[in-house]
Amino acid sequence: MDGHQRAAGADGSVMQLMHSVYSLGLVRARGYWRIWAFGALLMTLAACSPDPEPVAGIPADRAPGRWDLTAIYADEAAYEADARRLAEDQTRFADSCAGQMTQARRLADCLAQYAGLMERVSRLAGYAQLRYDEDTTNTEALARKQQAEALQAAVEETTSFLEPEILDLGVDRIRSMMRSNDILSGAYRRFLDERLRLAAHTLPAAEERLLAMTAALGETPANIYVALTNADMPWPTITLHDGRTLRLDQTGYQRGRQFADRGDRERVFQAFWNAFSGYEQTLGVALYGQLQRDRMLARARRYDSSLAASLDRDGIPLAVYETLIEEAEKGLPTLHRYLRLRARLMGVEQLKAYDLYAPVTQASPQFTLGEAEQAVVAATAPLGADYVQALTHGLNMSWMDSESRPGKRSGAYMMGSIYGVHPYVMMHFNGDFDSMSTLAHEWGHAMHSHLANRHQNFLNAQYAIFLAEVASTVNERLLIDHLLEQAGSDDERLFILNEALESLRGTFFRQAMFAAFERDVHGRLANGEALTGADFSRLYLALVRRYLGHDEGVVDIAPAYGIEWAYIPHFYYNFYVYQYATSIAAANLLADQVNTGERAAQQRYLALLRAGGADNPYRLLKDAGVDLATPAPYRSLIRRMDRLLDEMEAIVARRGL
Incomplete structure (x- = not known):
């Protein structure tokens, strides 16, 4: 695996497809909770996570810096x-x-x-x-x-x-x-x-x-899509409630969907999706061409389907894909429970599509880089002294470029393919919670590559995408657990609980929904159906309404939202996004196991990291204690989401909301 973009799944920002040393993914969108106690909340959140005692070897006042190449x-x-x-x-x-x-x-x-x-x-x-x-x-x-x-x-x-x-x-x-x-x-x-x-x-x-x-x-459909959505589509400009204007390109949309003003968010959604709808037919031709390309290659190589061909690249059983979707759909009542709570906290009777990324507080805890590093190191203590020591060493030895400056590449990633040296991490640390979570995520990748490179030869050290997001997501989960342990007030816990729930919504349910869409449209092509842009929109709208509980009155999904399929570049990756959902399920179960303190669980997990790509990735995970072809990991994840909701609802009840 040559590199890892900071990712919690496909969220729709249009990016170049697989290039050079990067495996591209997208930063998840996060929701924030509204101010419960005004100024008091701002003060309590600022102190919500790092240990009061500094981790040995990491100064709390460390500032972002550059790597040493x-x-x-x-x-x-x-x-x-x-x-x-x-x-x-x-x-x-x-x-x-x-x-x-x-x-x-x-x-x-x-x-x-x-x-x-x-x-x-x-x-x-x-x-x-x-x-x-x-x-x-x-x-x-x-x-x-x-x-x-x-x-x-x-x-x-x-x-x-x-x-x-x-x-x-x-x-x-x-x-x-x-x-x-x-x-x-x-x-x-x-x-x-x-x-x-x-x-x-x-x-x-x-x-x-x-x-x-x-x-x-064969790259033509994807190239047309990238050129159209990056260069040729005219983006609208809207006027906000305060008279300011916003150009709704990809970046503008991601910013605008998080506006506090509900009317502004509605204007953002209407204008942005109308822009895509104007190119529904052309974008449909591009995606249909991609499906035909994938089908042709699968048939040429004597596979029964495009899905079978994609899974077989890494030897992943078809049951993994099928079980993921089946269990995600069984867990929809828990997702709907969370969305209803979100509406309650936002003070609205029913969520609209434009409420899904809305802030519920303007507050966010702030940290120095050193404090964030201390929290991540402390959070990974269940992985053992050797892991903590190696992580601390890497943080202290200029393996990371964390400062923001003009000209520096945007986003975050880890590069672990420079064998015989050590991994490198790039990110822009700005002191907020997302930066801390990104730090945990990318250093999860880095430690995976570091251990694999130390214990395997070059060819065996390169691990599959199927495994790549597991180690990073384990670290995110351990960080959430650590912060909840350290939280000293309901305000702090609400913030952290929401972060965890938003991650589960975006990384598990949303990616499983995308996987279901891919399976559906590829299957229809294989059955001889011709699909247009309007067909894609109709199929996607029905799917998103089912996942978000439209018919149950959970989220009102307007017909215009059906065009969202055209915003997801990962549909040109040929059955890629399911791995985000399987990874968070696997990471949750592995974190549960190492949190027990049992040395055997810890050693199984470390053996997984050290193995790199030395064996079939599905088998490596199974040996570590996670069988993704069975319902167990997904049901464990849903139970965790229910437990988080239990606690959040109890806090809300105490507040009389």
Whole structure:
């Protein structure tokens, strides 16, 4: 896994699809609770989370700073020298290995060379990306990034013979070679097992070349979508209740949907979704083209469906996807319970779609970076002294660029693919609760990569998307638990409880709803239906109304909201978003287990992190105590949501609201 964007699921901001060293996700929207006791609440929230005693080694007054990239390359000259050597070494690799891997020892040697090339490519590309992200206005850094991307493409092309030639040896011969060679059956067992597992879906060389030639063509639907929604769509400008104006592009919408004034939010929703509705037909053509592309590739590789092809990339059972949706829909009464409480707290009879991201308080606790780091370290204590020590070390050793400055890349991510060095974290720490949660999230990723890189070889250290969000979400859950333990007043607890509930709403239920939509539209295409933009809107509207309780009077969803499918770029990722929902379910159960204090549970979790990608990701999670093909993890998550609601409702009852 090359990088992780700070994510709690697809929330709809239009971003470029998968590129370079990033696995893209989106920042979740958060709701905030209204002022209960005016000035008193502002004071109590400000003190709600860090321990009063500082964590050893982390100063409470630490300010945001920059990372140190000299651990990768001492200077630019060292980078350039390595790039030149790699360009030469890739040619030598092809000369020495192409057509010469018929003996076990020779195959092991060529796999070692291949892994070395891939490790060095990751280092070069990672360094260039990190340098560029420090200042995206730096033209030299941009040129270096482009050079690294070109070299990466050249290495991939040069080494493209490897897998077809291995498969040409035949399953029986490869198994025999693995039995006779400890390196093949050890360090490269996972790599070879995966090639053999997918052999039935690997085509003859000529057909593989033909599919490769169509790869750029297959990106056309997504490229049209990105160009239309980023560059060509005219965005409306609205006038707010106080006379100010707001341009409703993607950023403006995300800001406007959180306005305190309900009339402003309604104007935001009407104007924004009307803008999308004007392009419903064109956006429908783009999405239908994407579905056709996915269906074609699945059929070409002899899969029964696009969903089966997508899941099989990482060996994920179909039961995981089906069970997720089934259990999420069984849990809808709990979601509706939360939404009714939200309406009660906002003082409205019934929620509208434009109330779902509304603030319920203008207050948010503020922290120094050092205080936030102390809280995250303290929260991860259930993971053991070694984990805490490694986390503290990373926080103290300039692994993170946390300051905001002009030109710096927006968002937050972790890059863990620079093997043999350490992970790097980028974020913009601004002192609010979301920054603290982002800190916990990204360092969950960082510790996953740190432990995997320490205990696995380069190829085995790279873990699947299916696992990627688990470690980060475990840390978020542990942070919430820690803050609730430290909270000293009802005001503090209400704030934290809401954060937890909003996370469950947005990361579990919303992503499961998206997964259901994807399954539905792909299935309709497979059954021969032609789908237009109007069809997508009709199907999406029915689904969102079911999830948000429209017919039960929970949330009134206007017909105009049916176009929201066109706002979700993840529908071009081919069954990606379900993994956000499965990850939060897995993380919840794993956190429950380590919170018991049982050493066995702690060690199972740490073993999961250390394993990286050394085995099937579904099996690794199952060994850690979570079987996502069964109802248990999802039902555990719903029970936690009910417990959080019990406490919140008790506080509200004490206040007579």
